[in-house]
Ligand SMILES: Cc1cc2nc3c(=O)[nH]c(=O)nc-3n(C[C@H](O)[C@H](O)[C@H](O)COP(=O)(O)OP(=O)(O)OC[C@H]3O[C@@H](n4cnc5c(N)ncnc54)[C@H](O)[C@@H]3O)c2cc1C
Protein backbone atom coordinates (compact mmCIF):
# COMPACT_ATOMS: atom_id res chain seq x y z
CA UNK A 1 0.00 0.00 0.00
CA UNK A 2 1.41 3.41 -1.02
CA UNK A 3 -0.42 6.43 0.31
CA UNK A 4 0.05 10.10 -0.62
CA UNK A 5 -1.21 13.00 1.51
CA UNK A 6 -1.22 16.58 0.24
CA UNK A 7 -1.08 19.35 2.82
CA UNK A 8 -0.86 23.14 2.76
CA UNK A 9 0.97 25.49 5.11
CA UNK A 10 -1.43 28.09 6.50
CA UNK A 11 -1.06 30.81 9.15
CA UNK A 12 -2.60 30.09 12.55
CA UNK A 13 -4.56 33.31 12.88
CA UNK A 14 -6.26 32.93 16.26
CA UNK A 15 -8.17 36.04 17.35
CA UNK A 16 -8.37 37.89 14.05
CA UNK A 17 -6.82 38.80 10.72
CA UNK A 18 -4.45 41.61 9.89
CA UNK A 19 -4.01 42.36 6.22
CA UNK A 20 -0.90 43.72 4.51
CA UNK A 21 -1.12 47.45 3.53
CA UNK A 22 -1.91 46.54 -0.11
CA UNK A 23 -4.74 44.23 1.11
CA UNK A 24 -3.37 41.47 -1.08
CA UNK A 25 -2.62 39.00 1.67
CA UNK A 26 -2.85 38.14 5.34
CA UNK A 27 -0.07 39.79 7.33
CA UNK A 28 1.66 36.82 8.91
CA UNK A 29 4.23 38.78 10.95
CA UNK A 30 4.36 37.21 14.41
CA UNK A 31 1.99 34.40 13.41
CA UNK A 32 2.68 30.70 13.73
CA UNK A 33 1.84 28.30 10.90
CA UNK A 34 -0.05 25.03 10.85
CA UNK A 35 -1.30 22.17 8.73
CA UNK A 36 -4.98 22.94 8.32
CA UNK A 37 -7.44 20.70 10.21
CA UNK A 38 -8.89 18.62 7.34
CA UNK A 39 -5.37 17.84 6.15
CA UNK A 40 -4.16 17.01 9.64
CA UNK A 41 -6.88 14.36 9.63
CA UNK A 42 -5.76 13.19 6.18
CA UNK A 43 -2.24 12.73 7.56
CA UNK A 44 -3.61 10.76 10.53
CA UNK A 45 -5.72 8.60 8.22
CA UNK A 46 -2.66 7.81 6.07
CA UNK A 47 -0.61 6.79 9.11
CA UNK A 48 -3.40 4.56 10.45
CA UNK A 49 -3.86 2.85 7.08
CA UNK A 50 -0.14 2.07 6.83
CA UNK A 51 -0.05 0.88 10.44
CA UNK A 52 -2.86 -1.51 9.62
CA UNK A 53 -2.06 -2.65 6.10
CA UNK A 54 1.70 -2.05 5.79
CA UNK A 55 3.45 -0.04 3.10
CA UNK A 56 4.57 3.57 3.03
CA UNK A 57 3.12 7.04 3.22
CA UNK A 58 4.36 10.25 1.59
CA UNK A 59 3.43 13.80 2.49
CA UNK A 60 3.60 16.49 -0.19
CA UNK A 61 3.23 20.24 -0.13
CA UNK A 62 3.59 22.97 -2.70
CA UNK A 63 4.89 25.90 -0.72
CA UNK A 64 7.82 27.95 0.54
CA UNK A 65 11.05 26.59 2.00
CA UNK A 66 9.55 27.23 5.43
CA UNK A 67 6.83 24.65 4.71
CA UNK A 68 9.44 22.04 5.65
CA UNK A 69 8.14 22.73 9.16
CA UNK A 70 4.74 21.23 8.28
CA UNK A 71 6.32 18.33 6.38
CA UNK A 72 8.51 17.56 9.43
CA UNK A 73 5.44 17.61 11.64
CA UNK A 74 3.82 14.94 9.47
CA UNK A 75 7.06 12.91 9.45
CA UNK A 76 7.25 13.19 13.24
CA UNK A 77 3.79 11.68 13.51
CA UNK A 78 4.83 8.69 11.43
CA UNK A 79 4.66 9.51 7.71
CA UNK A 80 7.57 7.80 5.88
CA UNK A 81 8.76 10.40 3.37
CA UNK A 82 8.20 13.98 2.23
CA UNK A 83 8.22 16.01 -0.98
CA UNK A 84 8.43 19.79 -1.15
CA UNK A 85 7.41 21.48 -4.40
CA UNK A 86 9.27 24.62 -3.53
CA UNK A 87 7.95 28.03 -4.53
CA UNK A 88 7.88 31.13 -2.36
CA UNK A 89 4.79 32.76 -3.89
CA UNK A 90 2.59 29.68 -3.47
CA UNK A 91 -0.35 31.85 -2.46
CA UNK A 92 -0.63 33.18 -5.99
CA UNK A 93 -0.97 29.69 -7.48
CA UNK A 94 -4.57 28.97 -8.41
CA UNK A 95 -6.13 25.57 -7.76
CA UNK A 96 -5.66 24.45 -11.36
CA UNK A 97 -1.93 25.22 -11.25
CA UNK A 98 -1.43 23.47 -7.89
CA UNK A 99 -3.33 20.42 -9.13
CA UNK A 100 -1.32 20.20 -12.32
CA UNK A 101 2.02 20.44 -10.49
CA UNK A 102 0.93 17.76 -8.01
CA UNK A 103 -0.43 15.47 -10.73
CA UNK A 104 2.77 15.75 -12.75
CA UNK A 105 4.92 15.01 -9.71
CA UNK A 106 3.06 11.91 -8.57
CA UNK A 107 1.85 10.52 -11.92
CA UNK A 108 4.47 7.81 -12.17
CA UNK A 109 4.96 7.17 -8.45
CA UNK A 110 2.37 4.41 -8.20
CA UNK A 111 0.26 5.57 -5.25
CA UNK A 112 -2.71 3.36 -4.36
CA UNK A 113 -4.44 6.00 -2.32
CA UNK A 114 -4.22 9.81 -2.58
CA UNK A 115 -5.64 11.87 0.27
CA UNK A 116 -6.44 15.59 0.28
CA UNK A 117 -8.37 17.95 2.50
CA UNK A 118 -11.92 18.71 1.37
CA UNK A 119 -10.90 22.36 1.14
CA UNK A 120 -7.80 24.31 2.09
CA UNK A 121 -8.21 26.47 5.21
CA UNK A 122 -7.28 29.75 3.56
CA UNK A 123 -8.32 29.59 -0.10
CA UNK A 124 -11.34 27.27 0.32
CA UNK A 125 -11.34 26.32 -3.36
CA UNK A 126 -12.88 22.86 -2.84
CA UNK A 127 -11.13 21.51 -5.92
CA UNK A 128 -7.45 20.55 -5.86
CA UNK A 129 -8.12 16.89 -4.96
CA UNK A 130 -10.88 16.52 -7.54
CA UNK A 131 -8.68 18.10 -10.20
CA UNK A 132 -5.72 15.85 -9.45
CA UNK A 133 -8.00 12.81 -9.62
CA UNK A 134 -9.22 13.72 -13.09
CA UNK A 135 -5.73 14.55 -14.36
CA UNK A 136 -4.58 11.10 -13.23
CA UNK A 137 -7.81 9.49 -14.46
CA UNK A 138 -8.65 8.17 -10.98
CA UNK A 139 -12.03 8.01 -9.26
CA UNK A 140 -12.60 10.45 -6.40
CA UNK A 141 -15.11 10.96 -3.60
CA UNK A 142 -14.98 14.33 -1.85
CA UNK A 143 -15.77 15.27 1.74
CA UNK A 144 -15.52 11.85 3.36
CA UNK A 145 -15.69 11.23 7.11
CA UNK A 146 -14.93 7.48 7.22
CA UNK A 147 -12.57 5.28 5.22
CA UNK A 148 -11.87 1.59 5.28
CA UNK A 149 -9.50 -0.36 3.05
CA UNK A 150 -10.34 -3.96 2.14
CA UNK A 151 -8.01 -5.72 -0.28
CA UNK A 152 -7.98 -3.52 -3.37
CA UNK A 153 -11.14 -1.66 -2.46
CA UNK A 154 -11.88 1.46 -0.43
CA UNK A 155 -15.16 1.96 1.39
CA UNK A 156 -15.77 5.61 2.14
CA UNK A 157 -18.61 7.37 3.87
CA UNK A 158 -19.94 10.89 3.55
CA UNK A 159 -21.95 12.44 6.33
CA UNK A 160 -25.17 13.97 4.96
CA UNK A 161 -28.26 15.24 6.77
CA UNK A 162 -30.11 12.11 5.55
CA UNK A 163 -27.48 9.70 6.84
CA UNK A 164 -24.20 8.05 5.90
CA UNK A 165 -23.69 7.88 2.13
CA UNK A 166 -21.57 4.82 1.41
CA UNK A 167 -19.22 4.69 -1.60
CA UNK A 168 -17.06 1.84 -2.74
CA UNK A 169 -14.14 2.42 -5.12
CA UNK A 170 -11.46 0.12 -6.37
CA UNK A 171 -7.89 1.32 -5.82
CA UNK A 172 -6.08 3.41 -6.91
CA UNK A 173 -8.43 6.16 -5.82
CA UNK A 174 -8.50 9.71 -4.50
CA UNK A 175 -10.41 10.98 -1.47
CA UNK A 176 -10.79 14.42 0.04
CA UNK A 177 -11.39 14.20 3.77
CA UNK A 178 -13.09 16.31 6.38
CA UNK A 179 -12.14 16.89 9.97
CA UNK A 180 -14.01 14.43 12.19
CA UNK A 181 -12.83 11.35 10.25
CA UNK A 182 -10.44 10.76 13.18
CA UNK A 183 -8.77 12.59 16.06
CA UNK A 184 -5.17 13.27 15.00
CA UNK A 185 -2.33 12.21 17.29
CA UNK A 186 0.40 14.49 18.58
CA UNK A 187 3.94 13.69 17.52
CA UNK A 188 6.04 11.88 20.13
CA UNK A 189 9.42 13.22 21.19
CA UNK A 190 11.05 10.19 19.56
CA UNK A 191 9.09 10.85 16.40
CA UNK A 192 10.26 14.45 16.34
CA UNK A 193 13.90 13.36 16.74
CA UNK A 194 13.82 10.69 14.05
CA UNK A 195 11.93 12.95 11.64
CA UNK A 196 14.91 15.30 11.65
CA UNK A 197 17.00 12.64 9.96
CA UNK A 198 14.60 12.02 7.07
CA UNK A 199 15.68 13.93 3.96
CA UNK A 200 12.98 16.01 2.27
CA UNK A 201 12.88 15.62 -1.49
CA UNK A 202 12.82 19.08 -3.04
CA UNK A 203 11.66 20.01 -6.51
CA UNK A 204 10.96 23.25 -8.32
CA UNK A 205 7.48 23.07 -9.81
CA UNK A 206 6.57 24.89 -13.01
CA UNK A 207 3.53 27.11 -12.78
CA UNK A 208 1.14 27.02 -15.69
CA UNK A 209 -0.59 30.24 -16.82
CA UNK A 210 -2.93 31.53 -14.14
CA UNK A 211 -6.70 31.31 -14.61
CA UNK A 212 -7.50 33.37 -11.53
CA UNK A 213 -6.06 36.67 -10.30
CA UNK A 214 -6.68 37.97 -6.79
CA UNK A 215 -7.40 41.70 -6.61
CA UNK A 216 -7.68 42.09 -2.86
CA UNK A 217 -8.78 40.67 0.47
CA UNK A 218 -11.23 42.38 2.79
CA UNK A 219 -12.90 41.70 6.10
CA UNK A 220 -16.63 41.14 6.25
CA UNK A 221 -18.53 43.53 8.46
CA UNK A 222 -18.99 42.58 12.07
CA UNK A 223 -21.25 44.62 14.20
CA UNK A 224 -22.19 43.73 17.75
CA UNK A 225 -22.42 46.11 20.67
CA UNK A 226 -21.17 44.52 23.87
CA UNK A 227 -23.12 44.95 27.07
CA UNK A 228 -21.32 43.64 30.17
CA UNK A 229 -23.87 41.99 32.43
CA UNK A 230 -21.49 41.79 35.36
CA UNK A 231 -18.56 40.05 36.99
CA UNK A 232 -18.51 36.68 38.73
CA UNK A 233 -21.49 35.10 40.52
CA UNK A 234 -22.99 38.53 41.19
CA UNK A 235 -23.96 38.59 37.51
CA UNK A 236 -26.20 35.51 37.54
CA UNK A 237 -29.46 37.24 38.47
CA UNK A 238 -28.99 39.63 35.57
CA UNK A 239 -28.03 36.78 33.23
CA UNK A 240 -31.15 34.83 34.17
CA UNK A 241 -33.33 37.88 33.54
CA UNK A 242 -31.67 38.33 30.18
CA UNK A 243 -32.24 34.67 29.29
CA UNK A 244 -35.91 35.09 30.11
CA UNK A 245 -36.09 38.28 28.05
CA UNK A 246 -34.55 36.42 25.09
CA UNK A 247 -37.06 33.60 25.41
CA UNK A 248 -34.48 31.01 26.44
CA UNK A 249 -36.27 30.28 29.71
CA UNK B 250 -25.74 33.53 -21.79
CA UNK B 251 -25.61 32.52 -18.14
CA UNK B 252 -25.92 28.80 -17.60
CA UNK B 253 -27.10 27.44 -14.25
CA UNK B 254 -26.42 23.88 -13.04
CA UNK B 255 -29.31 22.91 -10.80
CA UNK B 256 -29.23 20.63 -7.80
CA UNK B 257 -32.41 18.72 -6.96
CA UNK B 258 -33.51 16.48 -4.11
CA UNK B 259 -36.55 14.22 -4.40
CA UNK B 260 -37.56 15.84 -7.71
CA UNK B 261 -37.54 19.32 -6.23
CA UNK B 262 -35.12 22.21 -6.52
CA UNK B 263 -33.09 22.69 -3.37
CA UNK B 264 -33.05 26.07 -1.62
CA UNK B 265 -29.44 26.74 -2.74
CA UNK B 266 -30.56 26.02 -6.35
CA UNK B 267 -33.31 28.61 -5.99
CA UNK B 268 -30.79 31.08 -4.58
CA UNK B 269 -28.49 30.38 -7.51
CA UNK B 270 -31.30 31.01 -10.01
CA UNK B 271 -32.04 34.30 -8.28
CA UNK B 272 -28.38 35.35 -8.44
CA UNK B 273 -28.13 34.25 -12.08
CA UNK B 274 -31.23 36.22 -13.08
CA UNK B 275 -29.93 39.25 -11.24
CA UNK B 276 -26.57 39.02 -12.97
CA UNK B 277 -28.24 38.40 -16.36
CA UNK B 278 -30.25 41.58 -15.90
CA UNK B 279 -27.08 43.59 -15.26
CA UNK B 280 -25.34 42.02 -18.24
CA UNK B 281 -28.39 42.25 -20.51
CA UNK B 282 -28.05 38.53 -21.03
CA UNK B 283 -30.23 35.43 -21.18
CA UNK B 284 -30.37 32.70 -18.51
CA UNK B 285 -30.56 28.99 -19.22
CA UNK B 286 -30.36 25.99 -16.93
CA UNK B 287 -29.49 22.31 -16.84
CA UNK B 288 -31.62 19.76 -14.99
CA UNK B 289 -30.39 16.20 -14.57
CA UNK B 290 -32.15 13.34 -12.86
CA UNK B 291 -35.02 10.97 -12.84
CA UNK B 292 -38.45 12.58 -12.78
CA UNK B 293 -37.16 16.15 -12.96
CA UNK B 294 -38.69 17.09 -16.30
CA UNK B 295 -41.84 18.47 -14.68
CA UNK B 296 -39.71 21.11 -12.95
CA UNK B 297 -38.54 22.68 -16.21
CA UNK B 298 -41.72 24.67 -17.07
CA UNK B 299 -41.75 26.13 -13.54
CA UNK B 300 -38.46 27.91 -14.18
CA UNK B 301 -40.18 31.09 -15.33
CA UNK B 302 -38.15 33.83 -16.91
CA UNK B 303 -35.46 31.49 -18.15
CA UNK B 304 -35.02 31.29 -21.93
CA UNK B 305 -34.45 27.59 -22.03
CA UNK B 306 -33.96 24.56 -19.80
CA UNK B 307 -32.00 21.50 -20.91
CA UNK B 308 -33.30 18.33 -19.36
CA UNK B 309 -31.52 15.00 -19.05
CA UNK B 310 -33.96 12.34 -17.84
CA UNK B 311 -32.37 9.03 -16.98
CA UNK B 312 -33.38 6.55 -14.31
CA UNK B 313 -29.71 5.80 -13.70
CA UNK B 314 -29.23 9.42 -12.66
CA UNK B 315 -31.25 9.35 -9.47
CA UNK B 316 -29.35 11.35 -6.89
CA UNK B 317 -25.96 12.87 -7.65
CA UNK B 318 -23.72 10.73 -9.86
CA UNK B 319 -20.51 12.79 -9.95
CA UNK B 320 -18.75 11.72 -13.14
CA UNK B 321 -21.90 11.38 -15.23
CA UNK B 322 -23.13 14.80 -14.08
CA UNK B 323 -19.74 16.35 -14.85
CA UNK B 324 -19.61 14.81 -18.32
CA UNK B 325 -23.13 15.98 -19.17
CA UNK B 326 -22.51 19.52 -17.91
CA UNK B 327 -19.15 19.80 -19.69
CA UNK B 328 -20.72 18.69 -22.98
CA UNK B 329 -23.62 21.12 -22.56
CA UNK B 330 -21.22 23.99 -21.86
CA UNK B 331 -19.16 23.18 -24.95
CA UNK B 332 -22.29 23.17 -27.07
CA UNK B 333 -24.04 26.21 -25.59
CA UNK B 334 -20.98 28.41 -25.08
CA UNK B 335 -22.23 30.44 -22.09
CA UNK B 336 -20.05 33.27 -20.77
CA UNK B 337 -20.80 32.36 -17.16
CA UNK B 338 -21.68 29.08 -15.45
CA UNK B 339 -23.20 29.16 -12.00
CA UNK B 340 -23.91 26.31 -9.56
CA UNK B 341 -24.94 26.27 -5.90
CA UNK B 342 -21.94 26.32 -3.54
CA UNK B 343 -23.11 23.20 -1.73
CA UNK B 344 -21.22 19.94 -1.33
CA UNK B 345 -22.79 18.69 -4.55
CA UNK B 346 -22.40 21.96 -6.45
CA UNK B 347 -18.77 22.49 -5.49
CA UNK B 348 -17.90 18.89 -6.34
CA UNK B 349 -19.78 19.04 -9.64
CA UNK B 350 -18.29 22.29 -10.90
CA UNK B 351 -14.74 21.33 -9.83
CA UNK B 352 -15.07 18.23 -12.02
CA UNK B 353 -16.39 20.35 -14.89
CA UNK B 354 -13.55 22.87 -14.42
CA UNK B 355 -10.81 20.27 -14.77
CA UNK B 356 -12.50 18.62 -17.75
CA UNK B 357 -12.68 21.93 -19.62
CA UNK B 358 -9.43 23.27 -18.12
CA UNK B 359 -11.05 26.39 -16.66
CA UNK B 360 -10.68 28.46 -13.49
CA UNK B 361 -13.40 28.16 -10.85
CA UNK B 362 -14.36 30.58 -8.11
CA UNK B 363 -16.10 28.63 -5.32
CA UNK B 364 -18.26 30.22 -2.63
CA UNK B 365 -19.09 33.52 -4.33
CA UNK B 366 -21.07 36.16 -2.45
CA UNK B 367 -21.12 39.00 -4.97
CA UNK B 368 -20.39 40.07 -8.54
CA UNK B 369 -18.83 43.20 -9.92
CA UNK B 370 -20.06 44.22 -13.37
CA UNK B 371 -18.17 46.79 -15.41
CA UNK B 372 -19.02 47.96 -18.95
CA UNK B 373 -21.62 45.25 -19.36
CA UNK B 374 -19.27 42.41 -18.44
CA UNK B 375 -18.56 40.44 -15.28
CA UNK B 376 -15.29 41.93 -14.08
CA UNK B 377 -14.63 40.19 -10.80
CA UNK B 378 -16.37 38.21 -8.09
CA UNK B 379 -16.28 38.35 -4.33
CA UNK B 380 -15.80 34.97 -2.71
CA UNK B 381 -15.27 33.53 0.73
CA UNK B 382 -11.84 32.72 2.12
CA UNK B 383 -11.14 31.12 5.50
CA UNK B 384 -14.66 29.72 5.65
CA UNK B 385 -16.14 33.21 5.35
CA UNK B 386 -14.01 35.09 7.87
CA UNK B 387 -12.33 36.86 4.97
CA UNK B 388 -13.58 37.88 1.54
CA UNK B 389 -11.54 37.86 -1.63
CA UNK B 390 -12.15 39.88 -4.78
CA UNK B 391 -10.86 37.86 -7.68
CA UNK B 392 -10.84 38.02 -11.44
CA UNK B 393 -11.48 34.86 -13.41
CA UNK B 394 -9.21 34.99 -16.46
CA UNK B 395 -10.48 31.92 -18.31
CA UNK B 396 -13.70 31.70 -20.32
CA UNK B 397 -16.45 30.81 -19.62
CA UNK B 398 -16.26 31.93 -16.00
CA UNK B 399 -17.23 29.17 -13.58
CA UNK B 400 -18.62 30.08 -10.17
CA UNK B 401 -20.47 28.52 -7.27
CA UNK B 402 -22.70 30.64 -5.07
CA UNK B 403 -22.22 30.56 -1.30
CA UNK B 404 -25.46 29.32 0.33
CA UNK B 405 -27.46 32.15 2.01
CA UNK B 406 -25.45 34.82 0.11
CA UNK B 407 -28.68 35.88 -1.61
CA UNK B 408 -32.25 35.05 -0.67
CA UNK B 409 -34.29 33.11 -3.20
CA UNK B 410 -36.94 35.15 -5.04
CA UNK B 411 -39.96 33.69 -6.82
CA UNK B 412 -39.35 33.13 -10.52
CA UNK B 413 -41.46 35.34 -12.76
CA UNK B 414 -41.77 35.75 -16.51
CA UNK B 415 -42.51 33.52 -19.44
CA UNK B 416 -42.13 29.77 -19.53
CA UNK B 417 -38.82 28.52 -20.87
CA UNK B 418 -38.43 26.27 -23.87
CA UNK B 419 -37.62 22.78 -22.72
CA UNK B 420 -34.86 20.95 -24.55
CA UNK B 421 -34.47 17.22 -24.05
CA UNK B 422 -30.84 16.27 -24.16
CA UNK B 423 -29.70 12.72 -24.77
CA UNK B 424 -26.25 11.65 -23.69
CA UNK B 425 -24.31 8.47 -24.01
CA UNK B 426 -22.97 7.30 -20.70
CA UNK B 427 -20.70 4.36 -20.19
CA UNK B 428 -19.60 2.30 -17.21
CA UNK B 429 -16.80 4.70 -16.35
CA UNK B 430 -19.28 7.48 -15.75
CA UNK B 431 -20.75 5.40 -12.95
CA UNK B 432 -17.55 4.29 -11.24
CA UNK B 433 -18.23 6.80 -8.46
CA UNK B 434 -21.74 6.34 -7.17
CA UNK B 435 -23.45 6.01 -3.83
CA UNK B 436 -23.95 2.36 -2.93
CA UNK B 437 -26.29 2.82 -0.02
CA UNK B 438 -27.60 5.36 2.42
CA UNK B 439 -27.38 4.32 6.05
CA UNK B 440 -29.89 6.39 7.98
CA UNK B 441 -28.79 7.71 11.33
CA UNK B 442 -30.67 7.33 14.55
CA UNK B 443 -31.77 10.76 15.62
CA UNK B 444 -30.86 11.63 19.16
CA UNK B 445 -31.95 14.91 20.62
CA UNK B 446 -31.91 18.31 19.04
CA UNK B 447 -29.17 18.91 16.47
CA UNK B 448 -26.96 22.01 16.65
CA UNK B 449 -28.55 23.46 13.55
CA UNK B 450 -32.11 22.95 14.83
CA UNK B 451 -31.57 24.26 18.37
CA UNK B 452 -32.86 27.74 19.26
CA UNK B 453 -30.24 28.06 21.98
CA UNK B 454 -26.74 26.61 21.78
CA UNK B 455 -24.44 26.43 24.78
CA UNK B 456 -20.84 26.08 23.58
CA UNK B 457 -17.83 25.10 25.67
CA UNK B 458 -14.11 25.54 25.07
CA UNK B 459 -10.74 24.98 26.68
CA UNK B 460 -11.90 26.90 29.74
CA UNK B 461 -14.05 23.90 30.71
CA UNK B 462 -10.81 22.01 31.41
CA UNK B 463 -12.11 18.45 30.89
CA UNK B 464 -14.94 16.31 29.55
CA UNK B 465 -16.55 16.09 32.98
CA UNK B 466 -17.15 19.84 33.12
CA UNK B 467 -19.39 19.62 30.03
CA UNK B 468 -22.02 18.11 32.36
CA UNK B 469 -22.51 21.66 33.61
CA UNK B 470 -23.31 22.75 30.06
CA UNK B 471 -25.65 19.79 29.58
CA UNK B 472 -27.46 20.73 32.74
CA UNK B 473 -27.76 24.37 31.71
CA UNK B 474 -28.99 23.39 28.24
CA UNK B 475 -31.54 21.07 29.85
CA UNK B 476 -33.05 24.03 31.65
CA UNK B 477 -33.31 26.21 28.54
CA UNK B 478 -35.87 26.04 25.73
CA UNK B 479 -34.81 23.96 22.71
CA UNK B 480 -31.15 24.03 23.65
CA UNK B 481 -28.19 21.90 22.54
CA UNK B 482 -24.52 21.74 23.53
CA UNK B 483 -21.66 22.62 21.16
CA UNK B 484 -17.90 22.88 21.48
CA UNK B 485 -14.69 24.39 20.13
CA UNK B 486 -11.99 22.49 18.27
CA UNK B 487 -9.89 22.40 21.42
CA UNK B 488 -12.69 20.46 23.11
CA UNK B 489 -13.17 18.03 20.22
CA UNK B 490 -9.47 17.42 19.58
CA UNK B 491 -9.03 16.61 23.27
CA UNK B 492 -11.84 14.07 22.94
CA UNK B 493 -13.99 15.93 25.47
CA UNK B 494 -16.77 16.04 22.88
CA UNK B 495 -17.40 14.30 19.53
CA UNK B 496 -16.48 16.21 16.38
CA UNK B 497 -20.16 16.48 15.48
CA UNK B 498 -20.43 19.02 18.32
CA UNK B 499 -17.76 21.29 16.84
CA UNK B 500 -18.83 24.76 15.81
CA UNK B 501 -16.71 26.69 13.33
CA UNK B 502 -14.90 26.72 10.02
CA UNK B 503 -14.22 22.99 9.97
CA UNK B 504 -17.26 22.09 12.07
CA UNK B 505 -20.92 23.06 11.97
CA UNK B 506 -22.29 26.49 11.10
CA UNK B 507 -25.09 27.42 13.48
CA UNK B 508 -27.66 30.23 13.48
CA UNK B 509 -29.63 29.96 16.75
CA UNK B 510 -31.51 32.78 18.49
CA UNK B 511 -28.92 32.69 21.25
CA UNK B 512 -25.38 31.32 21.48
CA UNK B 513 -23.87 31.08 24.95
CA UNK B 514 -20.08 30.77 24.64
CA UNK B 515 -18.45 29.50 27.82
CA UNK B 516 -14.67 29.41 28.32
CA UNK B 517 -14.14 30.18 24.63
CA UNK B 518 -11.57 32.77 23.50
CA UNK B 519 -13.39 33.76 20.31
CA UNK B 520 -10.88 32.62 17.69
CA UNK B 521 -11.92 33.70 14.22
CA UNK B 522 -12.31 30.09 13.02
CA UNK B 523 -14.74 29.39 15.82
CA UNK B 524 -16.71 32.61 15.44
CA UNK B 525 -17.28 32.09 11.72
CA UNK B 526 -19.43 29.11 12.73
CA UNK B 527 -21.68 31.10 15.09
CA UNK B 528 -21.67 34.60 13.62
CA UNK B 529 -25.22 34.14 12.32
CA UNK B 530 -26.55 33.72 15.86
CA UNK B 531 -29.07 36.45 16.66
CA UNK B 532 -27.46 37.11 20.05
CA UNK B 533 -24.19 35.95 21.57
CA UNK B 534 -23.56 35.79 25.33
CA UNK B 535 -19.97 35.14 26.43
CA UNK B 536 -18.68 33.93 29.77
CA UNK B 537 -14.90 34.28 30.11
CA UNK B 538 -12.53 35.07 32.93
CA UNK B 539 -10.31 37.20 30.71
CA UNK B 540 -11.86 40.61 30.02
CA UNK B 541 -9.42 41.01 27.10
CA UNK B 542 -10.57 37.82 25.33
CA UNK B 543 -11.45 38.48 21.64
CA UNK B 544 -14.89 36.93 22.20
CA UNK B 545 -15.95 40.12 23.97
CA UNK B 546 -15.48 42.04 20.72
CA UNK B 547 -17.84 39.65 18.98
CA UNK B 548 -20.57 39.21 21.61
CA UNK B 549 -23.73 41.09 22.57
CA UNK B 550 -23.58 40.25 26.26
CA UNK B 551 -20.60 39.49 28.46
CA UNK B 552 -20.01 38.04 31.90
CA UNK B 553 -16.47 38.26 33.22
CA UNK B 554 -15.46 35.57 35.68
CA UNK B 555 -14.70 31.94 36.41
CA UNK B 556 -17.16 29.64 34.68
CA UNK B 557 -16.76 27.01 37.38
CA UNK B 558 -18.35 29.44 39.84
CA UNK B 559 -20.73 31.21 37.48
CA UNK B 560 -22.35 28.17 35.84
CA UNK B 561 -23.42 26.37 39.06
CA UNK B 562 -24.78 29.66 40.42
CA UNK B 563 -26.63 30.35 37.18
CA UNK B 564 -28.09 26.85 37.11
CA UNK B 565 -29.32 27.31 40.71
CA UNK B 566 -30.79 30.71 39.83
CA UNK B 567 -32.69 29.35 36.82
CA UNK B 568 -34.02 26.42 38.87
CA UNK B 569 -35.21 28.88 41.45
CA UNK B 570 -36.94 30.98 38.78
CA UNK B 571 -38.55 27.95 37.21
CA UNK B 572 -39.68 26.60 40.55
CA UNK B 573 -41.33 29.89 41.39
C1 LIG C 1 -7.92 26.42 9.62
C2 LIG C 1 -8.42 26.34 11.01
C3 LIG C 1 -9.73 25.91 11.23
C4 LIG C 1 -10.23 25.88 12.51
N1 LIG C 1 -11.53 25.47 12.70
C5 LIG C 1 -12.06 25.57 13.94
C6 LIG C 1 -13.43 25.25 14.18
O1 LIG C 1 -14.16 24.80 13.28
N2 LIG C 1 -13.92 25.41 15.41
C7 LIG C 1 -13.15 25.87 16.45
O2 LIG C 1 -13.67 26.02 17.56
N3 LIG C 1 -11.85 26.13 16.27
C8 LIG C 1 -11.29 25.99 15.05
N4 LIG C 1 -9.97 26.26 14.88
C9 LIG C 1 -9.13 26.53 16.08
C10 LIG C 1 -9.23 27.96 16.57
O3 LIG C 1 -8.29 28.76 15.87
C11 LIG C 1 -8.91 28.05 18.07
O4 LIG C 1 -7.68 27.42 18.33
C12 LIG C 1 -9.98 27.41 18.96
O5 LIG C 1 -11.28 27.81 18.55
C13 LIG C 1 -9.76 27.82 20.41
O6 LIG C 1 -10.66 27.13 21.23
P1 LIG C 1 -10.99 27.66 22.69
O7 LIG C 1 -11.62 28.99 22.61
O8 LIG C 1 -11.73 26.56 23.35
O9 LIG C 1 -9.57 27.72 23.41
P2 LIG C 1 -8.64 28.95 23.81
O10 LIG C 1 -8.38 29.81 22.64
O11 LIG C 1 -7.48 28.39 24.52
O12 LIG C 1 -9.54 29.79 24.80
C14 LIG C 1 -9.93 29.37 26.06
C15 LIG C 1 -10.62 30.54 26.75
O13 LIG C 1 -11.18 30.09 27.97
C16 LIG C 1 -11.01 31.10 28.95
N5 LIG C 1 -11.01 30.44 30.26
C17 LIG C 1 -10.10 29.59 30.76
N6 LIG C 1 -10.47 29.16 31.97
C18 LIG C 1 -11.64 29.76 32.26
C19 LIG C 1 -12.51 29.72 33.40
N7 LIG C 1 -12.24 28.97 34.46
N8 LIG C 1 -13.63 30.48 33.35
C20 LIG C 1 -13.91 31.27 32.27
N9 LIG C 1 -13.11 31.33 31.19
C21 LIG C 1 -11.99 30.59 31.17
C22 LIG C 1 -9.70 31.75 28.61
O14 LIG C 1 -9.66 33.07 29.12
C23 LIG C 1 -9.69 31.69 27.08
O15 LIG C 1 -10.23 32.89 26.54
C24 LIG C 1 -9.42 26.25 13.60
C25 LIG C 1 -8.10 26.65 13.37
C26 LIG C 1 -7.59 26.68 12.09
C27 LIG C 1 -6.17 27.12 11.87
Ligand SMILES: Nc1ncnc2c1ncn2[C@@H]1O[C@H](COP(=O)(O)O)[C@@H](O)[C@H]1O
Nearest residue numbers: 006061062116117119120125126127128
Ligand atom coordinates in the same frame (compact mmCIF):
# COMPACT_ATOMS: atom_id res chain seq x y z
N1 LIG D 1 -0.17 24.27 -2.01
C1 LIG D 1 -0.64 23.04 -1.78
N2 LIG D 1 0.20 22.01 -1.57
C2 LIG D 1 -0.25 20.74 -1.35
N3 LIG D 1 -1.56 20.45 -1.27
C3 LIG D 1 -2.45 21.44 -1.46
C4 LIG D 1 -2.05 22.78 -1.73
N4 LIG D 1 -3.16 23.53 -1.87
C5 LIG D 1 -4.21 22.71 -1.70
N5 LIG D 1 -3.79 21.44 -1.44
C6 LIG D 1 -4.61 20.25 -1.16
O1 LIG D 1 -5.85 20.36 -1.78
C7 LIG D 1 -6.92 20.42 -0.83
C8 LIG D 1 -8.02 21.32 -1.34
O2 LIG D 1 -7.54 22.63 -1.52
P1 LIG D 1 -8.40 23.77 -2.22
O3 LIG D 1 -8.86 23.25 -3.52
O4 LIG D 1 -7.46 24.93 -2.33
O5 LIG D 1 -9.53 24.08 -1.30
C9 LIG D 1 -6.25 20.87 0.46
O6 LIG D 1 -6.99 20.47 1.59
C10 LIG D 1 -4.90 20.16 0.34
O7 LIG D 1 -5.03 18.79 0.70
